[in-house]
Amino acid sequence: MAMSAAEIEGMIRAALPDAQVTITDLAGDGDHYAAHVASASFAGMSRVQQHKLVYDALGGRMGGALHALQLTTAVPNS
Amino acid sequence: MTKQELNESLAMSDVNQRISDIVNGHDVVLFMKGTPLFPQCGFSNRAVAILDHCGVAFESVDVLQDMEVRQGIKNFSDWPTIPQLYVKGEFVGGSDIMMEMFEAGELQQLLDDKQVAQAS
Numbered sequence: 001m002a003m004s005a006a007e008i009e010g011m012i013r014a015a016l017p018d019a020q021v022t023i024t025d026l027a028g029d030g031d032h033y034a035a036h037v038a039s040a041s042f043a044g045m046s047r048v049q050q051h052k053l054v055y056d057a058l059g060g061r062m063g064g065a066l067h068a069l070q071l072t073t074a075v076p077n078s
Numbered sequence: 079m080t081k082q083e084l085n086e087s088l089a090m091s092d093v094n095q096r097i098s099d100i101v102n103g104h105d106v107v108l109f110m111k112g113t114p115l116f117p118q119c120g121f122s123n124r125a126v127a128i129l130d131h132c133g134v135a136f137e138s139v140d141v142l143q144d145m146e147v148r149q150g151i152k153n154f155s156d157w158p159t160i161p162q163l164y165v166k167g168e169f170v171g172g173s174d175i176m177m178e179m180f181e182a183g184e185l186q187q188l189l190d191d192k193q194v195a196q197a198s
Contacts, residue, residue, distance in 0.1 A: 047175045048157075055158055063158035068120070071174045 002031045015057030032068040038076045093150035101164040105194045106136035110161040121173040125161040135197040
């Protein structure tokens with residue numbers, strides 16, 4: 001079951017309300033996405049912790065419904 | 079605990095021990111889909127390419143050959159996807175983090191800091 005870009009963005013924003021989320025549909029097939037997520041919540045976290053926060057926001061879909069999500073995270077420039 | 083739950087729990091600790099032995103038995107371990115010569119997934123392919131570019135010798139584990147490890151490795155690191163990179167027993171990340179670290183020069187730095195052997 002593929003997910004739409006809007007669903008992915010919505011789930012991330014629900015967990016990280018301040019997040020700037022940019023989703024790119026890499027193959028145009030609704031199944032291979034790249035997501036860039038910038039949030040102040042990431043401050044002081046390791047990359048692994050930042051990515052886990054986003055994976056948690058996606059509620060277990062990562063690796064399941066979402067096979068191909070390239071993820072990059074950042075703390076927004078103040 | 080029912081007998082089935084007990085068996086599942088024992089099987090899980092067994093696979094955890096196997097994974098622990100693997101990640102502690104080699105400086106650099108990549109759990110991936112397929113082999114370095116024939117990766118079966120674009121993300122695994124990218125992870126191999128990054129390690130090759132760093133010139134580091136690594137052990138690879140093909141999770142497609144072992145369903146227990148395929149699921150077990152996700153529990154082991156609390157990380158939902160494969161590939162997964164371990165350096166000196168520590169979980170480093172998946173292919174996205176490897177790429178971010180590689181581009182920032184941090185991956186090479188980590189390998190140097192941990193005094194990991196170069197590929198011969």
